[in-house]
Amino acid sequence: MAERKWLDALAKGDPRALGHIYEAYSERIFRYCYRMLGNRTDAEDATAETFLRVLRRSAELRADGAFRTWLFRIARNLCIDRMRQHKLLELPPDAQYGGSEERSTLRVTVQQALNSLPREYYDPLVLCDLEEMSAKEAADILEISVPALKSRLYRGRKALRDKLGSILERTS
Amino acid sequence: MNEKLVESLVDLYGSRELTPETEEALETLAFNNAQLSHNMSTLRRTVDVLRSDPGPELSEESYQRILMKIYARGAEIEPNLAAPIHLQYQLPIQG
Numbered sequence: 001m002a003e004r005k006w007l008d009a010l011a012k013g014d015p016r017a018l019g020h021i022y023e024a025y026s027e028r029i030f031r032y033c034y035r036m037l038g039n040r041t042d043a044e045d046a047t048a049e050t051f052l053r054v055l056r057r058s059a060e061l062r063a064d065g066a067f068r069t070w071l072f073r074i075a076r077n078l079c080i081d082r083m084r085q086h087k088l089l090e091l092p093p094d095a096q097y098g099g100s101e102e103r104s105t106l107r108v109t110v111q112q113a114l115n116s117l118p119r120e121y122y123d124p125l126v127l128c129d130l131e132e133m134s135a136k137e138a139a140d141i142l143e144i145s146v147p148a149l150k151s152r153l154y155r156g157r158k159a160l161r162d163k164l165g166s167i168l169e170r171t172s
Numbered sequence: 173m174n175e176k177l178v179e180s181l182v183d184l185y186g187s188r189e190l191t192p193e194t195e196e197a198l199e200t201l202a203f204n205n206a207q208l209s210h211n212m213s214t215l216r217r218t219v220d221v222l223r224s225d226p227g228p229e230l231s232e233e234s235y236q237r238i239l240m241k242i243y244a245r246g247a248e249i250e251p252n253l254a255a256p257i258h259l260q261y262q263l264p265i266q267g
Contacts (some may be wrong), residue, residue, distance in 0.1 A: 013248075016250045018248070018249040018250075019249045019250040019251035020251075022239070022242075022251055023251050026230060026238065030230045030238070031227045031228055031230065031233065035228070036226070043228070044238050044241065047238050048238045048241035048242050048245070051238075051242055051247075052242060052247055054257045055249075096188075106221070109182070110225065123223065129187075129219060129222040130198060130227060131229070132223070133213035135189060136174075154186075157183075157186055157215060157218055158215065160218055161214050161215055161217075164218060168214050168217045
């Protein structure tokens with residue numbers, strides 16, 4: 001209900017509305033962009049651009065629960081554009097994003113294994129297992145059916161398990 | 173149990189989506205099947221490792237840098253959280 005109020009206010013040009021939406025979603029959007037892009041600077045740029053697009057397209061906003069899906073879809077498309085640029089420029093990803101050395105090593109290993117998966121597996125794993133979204137929400141963001149999402153998610157988990165191999169034995 | 177059904181149950185076991193009764197039945201089935209047991213435990217560990225990853229943190233510096241990028245593109249945004257120091261004080265108008 002509060003979100004509807006802020007989205008209506010944004011459509012009417014209230015500058016506090018974008019601030020409220022930024023506070024509500026900046027952390028999740030940043031984290032998602034960072035996971036997609038692998039480095040902080042690009043994640044910051046993509047996050048800023050996501051909220052600028054929200055502002056530019058505020059007239060299209062619908063506060064019916066689809067806003068979060070729409071927001072993540074914008075972020076995802078921006079990240080994919082950036083990833084294409086990265087392929088051309090070959091920018092290196094950050095090695096790690098903090099935490100104890102042991103946890104960081106595990107995270108880097110998992111991140112590398114995730115990054116080596118095909119996109120069709122990577123996206124469902126990030127949205128469902130890392131961002132803890134429902135299958136319906138993730139399917140909406142990826143613009144695929146729920147059964148297709150689940151199929152990719154299950155196959156992705158197995159592919160990741162196969163890549164992690166002995167690491168899993170050591171972490172048990 | 174047919175192979176396809178077991179495979180589907182292992183998928184759900186990995187992400188802890190089974191009821192306790194079904195989970196127990198599958199564990200019983202895996203008791204004498206080392207391959208099935210290995211598949212179940214490693215898949216669950218994979219999902220656990222993913223879900224326990226807190227992800228990158230949005231630091232205060234990143235939060236403010238993103239805000240500055242938004243300001244720099246001419247957008248009007250008024251977050252409730254404290255603005256950076258250089259935006260908190262307005263110089264008096266001269267004259």
